Amino acid sequence: MNSTGKLSIQKETAASGIKDTGDRHRAADDVFRYFAARINSGDLKDGEALPPEREIAETCHVSRTVVREAVLALSNKGLIEARPGFRPVVRKANYDTAFETLDSVVSRLLLQDGGVKNLFDTRIMVEASLARQAASSAQKDDLLTLRNALDANQDAIDDSEKFYETDTAFHAALYSIPGNPVFPAIHKAYTAWLSPQWSMMPRLPERNRLNYYAHKAIFDAILMRNQDAAEQALRIHLAAAWTQIEKTFADQM
Amino acid sequence: MNSTGKLSIQKETAASGIKDTGDRHRAADDVFRYFAARINSGDLKDGEALPPEREIAETCHVSRTVVREAVLALSNKGLIEARPGFRPVVRKANYDTAFETLDSVVSRLLLQDGGVKNLFDTRIMVEASLARQAASSAQKDDLLTLRNALDANQDAIDDSEKFYETDTAFHAALYSIPGNPVFPAIHKAYTAWLSPQWSMMPRLPERNRLNYYAHKAIFDAILMRNQDAAEQALRIHLAAAWTQIEKTFADQM
DNA sequence: TGTTTAATTTGGTCTGACCAAAACAGATTA
DNA sequence: TAATCTGTTTTGGTCAGACCAAATTAAACA
DSSP: OHHHHHHHHHHHHHHHTSSOSSSOOOHHHHHHHHHHHHHHTTSSOTTOBOOOHHHHHHHHTSOHHHHHHHHHHHHHTTSEEOOTTSOOEEOOOOHHHHHHTTHHHHHHHHHSTTHHHHHHHHHHHHHHHHHHHHHHHOOHHHHHHHHHHHHHHHHTTTOHHHHHHHHHHHHHHHHHTTOOTHHHHHHHHHHHHHHHHHHTSOOOHHHHHHHHHHHHHHHHHHHTTOHHHHHHHHHHHHHHHHHHHHHHTGGGO | OHHHHHHHHHHHHHHHTSSOSSSOOOHHHHHHHHHHHHHHTTSSOTTOBOOOHHHHHHHHTSOHHHHHHHHHHHHHTTSEEOOTTSOOEEOOOOHHHHHHTTHHHHHHHHHSTTHHHHHHHHHHHHHHHHHHHHHHHOOHHHHHHHHHHHHHHHHTTTOHHHHHHHHHHHHHHHHHTTOOTHHHHHHHHHHHHHHHHHHTSOOOHHHHHHHHHHHHHHHHHHHTTOHHHHHHHHHHHHHHHHHHHHHHTGGGO
16 A cells, blocks of 8 residues: 555646646655645644644655655745744744745845845835835824834933834834835844844944934924925935944945 | 764764754754855855765765755755756855745735735835936936837737736836846846736736836836926826726735 | 767655654642 | 643654665767
């Protein structure tokens, strides 16, 4: 029975005919697709655990080896969460974790020439856009959130550690205004990827104060519903930040 | 000698002490990190093939099983390219392929409520920003590229197949203006992820013509260096596209 | 020298085994 | 009865050795 097992799966996959175009057939891929489909279709719900590897192997008529490969692929692609030693659990599709799967590639991209600048420039563009949008359509509670973040920022001028947090929080508030969950995820990714540069920069109360003023200028422009001013204030703010980064890492870039 | 192999690696990893904080130790992770580091450091150059699995297993004092897991992880994260049956090859860090690693997660995200809209909204924001930037600082050759794309677009109005291509090309031209390689990659990702919706929409010469006029309006505004007009023209264009998408997929969203 | 053929390498898969941690069930105790 | 401890079973992580088919290389041949 076992000896015919392998053949049967090959027959099955051939019958399903998803990819019959002559290219190499890997059993692991089939298992991967099988579970990816079951997850996407909702057959396997969020938080639900996958069957044990041995069971999968039996039902799919493959060895545990290929099951492990498939599970690993599922995990690497963020479809499941496989903490070592635990049963893999279906993970709800989540914007935050989506960006996390980029970590290793991005860290490589940041290493190559101009990598950091390329990324930072996209950030400038995104935030400039967010600033405009905030100025044009921020709701009352959005403004309140911003104001609170700004105040917390001001209070932390003399505590560089705390200032960094409130700084991040202020920008985060900006990203949350559109109400689109993609943006907070983008912000999280930016802070994670650029934190190496940021955290190595000298932190001084004077500099904190300047940054606070920059934030205030952005906020004021948003409050005045002045899109152009908001964008400009933000660009000045981030341009200054970039100058700092450049100065700090002059040798490495 | 082999019997002591396993112990030696454990000793080694313990000695290196990268992660000694009590959490589970997976040999596969060690091998993964080892090669990720070698790739990032340039020790293994782009296009260079990894050693054969059996050799890695020997030099790292682990079984081929864990080598395979590590290689698979490397592949899934986009650090190497592992075509079935071939030696894995170090892949140059590349913005395009970075986004490709997101495919499976994104396809899941698009399935959930409002997923497509969330993504499309980010696209609107990005392109609005690009339009502004184009209007403010497009160079002569940028304008020429846009103009050519626009003309090709016009010529293809009666050929819906070709129109789709030239349409994409026009937007691509917009993404290439900043000269930041991240943007073309983003564009590629957008078209890949949203193509299912787009390709199922009815294509008619009248509609093509409307889209062409929309493109022309964007181009004209850019040519006039009118940022606000460029942004507005683009927003109108994409809003109309979204309306179409919504109409086509009314039942599924 | 170019082409065909045989030998070898190498990735993909299988089987069966072992270990340690996790999950489970049962006994023990408060 | 509820909480805690304990021993058994399950399960993931790893290993070893084997086989196959495709890919690579070496050899033989034309």
